[in-house]
Amino acid sequence: MGRECPQLGSRALFPDLEGTAYLAHAAISPLSTPVRERIAEVAADYGRGGMVGFARWAPRLSQVRQDLAAIISADPGEVAFVANTTQGVIDIAFGLPWRKGDRVVLFDGEFPANVTPWQQAAEEFGLDLCWLSLDPFQRSVDEGLTELERVLDRGVRIVAVSAVQYKTGLQMPLADMAALCHKYGAEIFVDAIQALGATPVDVSWGIDYLSSGSHKHLMGAEGAGFLYVAERCAAILKPRLAGWLGHKEAAAFLMGDEPLLSYDNPLQLGAPALETGTSNVIGLAALGASIELLAELGVPAIHAHVDAYLDHLEEGLIDRGFRSHRAKAPALRSTLLSVTVPNDVRLSKLGAALRGRGVVCNTPDGLMRFAPHWPNALSEVPEVLAVFDEVLADLRGGA
Ligand SMILES: Cc1ncc(COP(=O)(O)O)c(C=O)c1O
Incomplete structure (x- = not known):
């Protein structure tokens, strides 16, 4: 019996994955259905x-x-x-x-x-x-x-x-x-x-x-x-x-x-x-x-897909006052985007508030880090930015 093929930008193989956007693959990846089935088989x-x-x-x-x-x-x-x-x-x-x-x-x-x-x-x-x-x-x-x-x-x-x-x-x-x-x-x-x-x-x-x-x-x-x-x-x-x-x-x-x-x-x-x-x-x-x-998707294709995702996300975050640490030269870029958050926002509070609204990312060593992967659809980015707008308004309003 053949399994479903993986597709760039599709979460079909992650049916239980919660939230709007999982952007923490630089920490721990969620397990796909084929991986979970393989574990069960062993x-x-x-x-x-x-x-x-x-x-x-x-x-x-x-x-x-x-x-x-x-x-x-x-x-x-x-x-x-x-x-x-x-x-x-x-x-x-x-x-x-x-x-x-x-x-x-x-x-x-x-x-x-x-x-x-x-x-x-x-x-x-x-x-x-x-x-x-x-x-x-x-x-x-x-x-x-x-x-x-x-x-x-x-x-x-x-x-x-x-x-x-x-x-x-x-x-x-x-x-x-x-x-x-x-x-x-x-x-x-x-x-x-x-x-x-x-x-x-x-x-x-x-x-x-x-x-x-x-x-x-x-x-x-x-x-x-x-x-x-x-x-x-x-x-x-x-x-x-x-x-x-x-x-x-x-x-x-x-x-x-x-x-x-x-x-x-x-x-x-x-x-x-x-x-x-x-x-x-x-x-x-x-x-x-x-x-x-x-291997089915190909690492170069995954890299290009994530790079396009991060182009949009980076632009949206810069517009909102975040400072990007992403390299300018494409050869020095990876699938991670880290930003410094605006001065009037506490990093830990922002991270927790985003998670609470379904956008999962990390905050290593004073930066906010986003790491999408092949299942993240480019169409997620406007939703992620909309969550940022809500959360930033809440945090600033509550300050
Ligand atoms: C660059 C780097 N090396 C290593 C690790 C983890 O090492 P290990 O696989 O031994 O837990 C991490 C993150 O957890 C990392 O970011």
Whole structure:
């Protein structure tokens, strides 16, 4: 039985989604019917057969691995399942063969998921954290790259950056950054959770490591994600945090006719070494269902659709006295729009009042952030702006 096809601008696959406009995909995505059905299918299989369910889903998870690899143009052998974005950052921050004094470049203003593990590694291995401002990148790619080159020239081991900045929605010029890193003998690590599913990212741009959870623009559930390790980097990593599944032939002793248990099997290299124990089958199956929808629509088409939505919304908000932080250059735009609210309005009160009237968005770190996705129809925008007018009038009238 075929399922309904996803369509840009249609909420048909989200029949229970409440409110006028769901604009919080940069936080947590709602689950579509195919994703919910896939979760129910896994639960039913495990309910019926326990380990028989496992045997049925193992090959399907291989397909998920292939699909994940395909969205970033990687090889499936370069992809490890992890619990969330942070786990992938930890794996690399604690897996590189550090030398005391190695320099790590971080950006001031990044989401902490891509900071804390590097800080921990710096303490553990005596690393030098080098902070760069995002402002030059916000002004222009050239200015940003000039600043980056200035620190790379002093010797850097790795640069850690988000593909899309969670606060402003700035899409980082990853291909240029990767080329510059490699020119100076540095590697680049990418936190891709604010991009994947809505903004194209391709590891052939020269990305060495990439990590992402699935509950934002990939539209899966929380607690399932993946880590990419470029094959060329596989032999460099020291899996200090390896588990039983990191070994070669890890599960052979559970299946053979003869006893085969050994603690000395060598560890695998690269991504496969970092899968520590059993995976989140339900979460990964959900992610698989969502990726099928995204692949059907195509990420470039989704990006263009959301960009058009944000053009209208941004214009309407500027007219109402909001200040936009969206990049001017199309290449630096993502599917996030953040604005500073007018001086006479309290951000938290505005956010709560909008939610109360069915417009769901977030307010990270002092800004109001909108993140539509493929189900949001362009025709929603006038309704959203009408809600803004009502809410602003109420807040100002009540002040
Ligand atoms: C850029 C960025 N990285 C990471 C995360 C979350 O990390 P994790 O998947 O480990 O919860 C978020 C938001 O929650 C984010 O905006």
